Amino acid sequence: MTDTTTPASIDNDIYSCLNLDAPKSFFLFAGAGSGKTRSLVEVLKRFREQNLHRLRANAQQVAIITYTNAACDEIKRRLEFDPSFSVSTIHSFAWELIKFHPNDIREMLKASLQADIEILEDAQSKGRAGTKAAEDRPRQIASKQSRLGSLDRIRKFSYSPSGDNTSRDSLSHAEVIGMTAELLTNKPLLQQILIRKYPVLLVDESQDTKKELIEALFAVQASHKEQFSMGLFGDVMQRIYNDGKEHLGQDLPDDWLTPKKEYNYRCPRRVVRLINKIREDVDQNQQLPVKDTEGFVRLFIADTRDEIDKSTFEESVCQEMAKITEDELWIEDRKSRKTLTLEHHMAARRGGFSSFFDPLYAIDKLKTSLLDGTNACITLFSERVLPLINSLEVGNQFAISRIVNKYSPLIATDRLQVSSSPRAELDKAKHAVNSLHALWDETSEPSLNSILKEVHRSGLFPLPEMLAVIAAREEEEEYQEPENERDVNPVIDAWDNALKAKFSEFKAYVQYISDESEFGTHQGIKGLEFPRVMVILDDEEARGFLFSYDKLFRVKPLTTTDLRNQREGKETGIDRTKRLFYVTCSRAEESLAIIAYTDKPDEVIRTALQEGWFEEGEIIPTPTAKG
Numbered sequence: 285m286t287d288t289t290t291p292a293s294i295d296n297d298i299y300s301c302l303n304l305d306a307p308k309s310f311f312l313f314a315g316a317g318s319g320k321t322r323s324l325v326e327v328l329k330r331f332r333e334q335n336l337h338r339l340r341a342n343a344q345q346v347a348i349i350t351y352t353n354a355a356c357d358e359i360k361r362r363l364e365f366d367p368s369f370s371v372s373t374i375h376s377f378a379w380e381l382i383k384f385h386p387n388d389i390r391e392m393l394k395a396s397l398q399a400d401i402e403i404l405e406d407a408q409s410k411g412r413a414g415t416k417a418a419e420d421r422p423r424q425i426a427s428k429q430s431r432l433g434s435l436d437r438i439r440k441f442s443y444s445p446s447g448d449n450t451s452r453d454s455l456s457h458a459e460v461i462g463m464t465a466e467l468l469t470n471k472p473l474l475q476q477i478l479i480r481k482y483p484v485l486l487v488d489e490s491q492d493t494k495k496e497l498i499e500a501l502f503a504v505q506a507s508h509k510e511q512f513s514m515g516l517f518g519d520v521m522q523r524i525y526n527d528g529k530e531h532l533g534q535d536l537p538d539d540w541l542t543p544k545k546e547y548n549y550r551c552p553r554r555v556v557r558l559i560n561k562i563r564e565d566v567d568q569n570q571q572l573p574v575k576d577t578e579g580f581v582r583l584f585i586a587d588t589r590d591e592i593d594k595s596t597f598e599e600s601v602c603q604e605m606a607k608i609t610e611d612e613l614w615i616e617d618r619k620s621r622k623t624l625t626l627e628h629h630m631a632a633r634r635g636g637f638s639s640f641f642d643p644l645y646a647i648d649k650l651k652t653s654l655l656d657g658t659n660a661c662i663t664l665f666s667e668r669v670l671p672l673i674n675s676l677e678v679g680n681q682f683a684i685s686r687i688v689n690k691y692s693p694l695i696a697t698d699r700l701q702v703s704s705s706p707r708a709e710l711d712k713a714k715h716a717v718n719s720l721h722a723l724w725d726e727t728s729e730p731s732l733n734s735i736l737k738e739v740h741r742s743g744l745f746p747l748p749e750m751l752a753v754i755a756a757r758e759e760e761e762e763y764q765e766p767e768n769e770r771d772v773n774p775v776i777d778a779w780d781n782a783l784k785a786k787f788s789e790f791k792a793y794v795q796y797i798s799d800e801s802e803f804g805t806h807q808g809i810k811g812l813e814f815p816r817v818m819v820i821l822d823d824e825e826a827r828g829f830l831f832s833y834d835k836l837f838r839v840k841p842l843t844t845t846d847l848r849n850q851r852e853g854k855e856t857g858i859d860r861t862k863r864l865f866y867v868t869c870s871r872a873e874e875s876l877a878i879i880a881y882t883d884k885p886d887e888v889i890r891t892a893l894q895e896g897w898f899e900e901g902e903i904i905p906t907p908t909a910k911g
């Protein structure tokens with residue numbers, strides 16, 4: 285180990301960039317478990333010692349952008365809630381930057397609403413009449429025109445990073461990110477405001493930060509090198525969202541520093557060897573283990589040609605792991621091990637919420653807000669209906685009033701003020717709550733669609749545009765068959781399908797995204813670590829064409845599209861799957877069991893050996909099914 289690779293010297297490199305008189309920017313190359321967060325906090329504490337007075341005197345802060353609220357809280361805590369540091373999620377950061385520019389927001393919104401209306405009108409004039417899309421479009425156009433018409437009356441726009449508001453003046457997540465990127469790129473004044481307030485900006489999990497915003501920040505840095513230091517933390521191998529910037533870290537400007545963290549503090553030696561192998565042909569980022577322990581890695585092959593009960597099989601794997609590792613916690617209770625399903629369809633199927641999840645997950649632009657639960661169509665059910673029904677079930681009157689007061693337009697202050705009988709308005713809200721609750725009875729529960737129709741009928745909660753269009757349809761409307769692409773609206777169709785799900789399925793989905801389910805989510809496990817990890821590979825349940833373990837393990841040939849993408853240097857399903865494999869395996873602190881469900885066990889074993897991921901003695905073929 286040379287001196288230049290010691291962790292302290294890397295932190296020194298980073299620290300040297302945060303120089304208010306001679307700022308530099310940097311991209312930190314670091315793999316899983318390499319202590320990125322620790323470096324971030326250590327360097328900032330040092331920076332504070334030297335620069336606190338200067339920052340305060342100039343009313344400046346260091347901005348730190350993190351991926352989740354949980355990560356935000358953790359970093360704030362570690363920085364002792366020092367107000368010299370502004371730690372926020374990307375959405376809050378973006379909103380704080382643009383919220384004092386309502387005129388710009390209005391102009392951008394006008395342009396985008398007008399463009400949307402033109403597209404809809406064009407489709408309406410050329411598309412087939414009588415199709416579902418053709419019947420829906422006038423309602424969509426009317427809704428957009430009404431928003432357009434109200435823009436000049438809005439003096440201040442509102443936005444809630446948790447997707448909490450649906451009033452006329454409120455902006456969606458995508459709008460806030462898109463506008464911030466646009467303004468930062470094209471408005472020198474906003475760039476000035478940014479660098480004046482935040483001479484140092486650090487982005488954690490930068491591989492998954494929206495690419496349009498990262499690109500805008502690169503543009504800011506390029507124009508203000510002398511006054512602004514930008515630092516990107518993260519790991520390109522752990523990019524799990526498609527809206528992150530591909531190949532971040534390549535083709536950086538020459539004057540950027542590229543410190544590299546080479547040690548893995550989390551995983552035992554055997555796991556570090558495995559993740560190094562998985563990563564080997566992607567980039568040169570190989571790690572050295574810090575831990576002395578060897579740890580355990582096993583690949584269990586589940587032959588799906590045999591009748592196989594998956595939960596029994598997985599239980600038997602835990603038994604086997606307990607024996608191999610001499611660690612009884614593998615079997616003591618479910619909480620002492622973590623099952624990672626890797627692919628969301630798999631978790632949806634196992635968690636019993638596929639019929640809600642799958643149709644929406646098939647639409648690219650809905651993916652991220654479905655996974656973080658911030659889509660306004662989702663928050664209607666998750667943050668209004670669900671807590672309301674839960675409170676009704678236990679008779680918590682206080683909570684019921686709080687939810688209705690907070691969200692229902694039926695008893696909004698301006699409505700009560702102009703009403704001739706405020707009492708009647710309150711009664712109306714009460715009736716609306718009771719009729720909603722009446723959809724549940726002892727033997728049955730409603731679909732999301734029935735809930736939506738009821739909320740629309742009573743006006744209990746405001747509806748986002750997409751759901752308002754669906755709810756306003758006549759019952760039993762008959763539609764013409766679509767003739768071409770123009771005659772379908774894939775997003776509305778996806779919602780139509782998802783709304784058929786029962787409410788209990790939706791509840792299971794909410795548990796999943798809140799990380800309360802047994803199965804870890806990708807964003808849920810971001811940055812986390814567990815002593816005992818079980819990773820499940822199962823293409824039959826994954827169903828996605830975006831990911832494929834069969835392709836990764838060469839059980840299935842690459843498609844012509846994959847081959848073309850590979851030739852053109854574009855991303856393939858194998859690249860994406862390999863990254864998920866890397867992220868999940870690298871969570872293990874002590875022992876790791878991987879289960880591959882496959883009908884071609886020999887091929888899986890052959891590839892696992894050829895790739896050097898596993899050794900012969902570590903592969904365990906179908907222990908229970910064949911006895």
Ligand SMILES: Nc1ncnc2c1ncn2[C@@H]1O[C@H](COP(=O)(O)OP(=O)(O)OP(=O)(O)O)[C@@H](O)[C@H]1O
Pocket residue numbers: 291314315316317318319320321322519522549550810811812813870
């Ligand atoms: N310098 C260090 N000395 C000892 N332990 C460390 C050091 N740096 C990090 N660790 C420990 O190693 C583990 C991994 O660190 P951390 O979670 O910060 O890594 P990371 O780079 O953010 O990982 P990932 O990208 O995989 O989420 C944590 O348990 C952390 O406490």
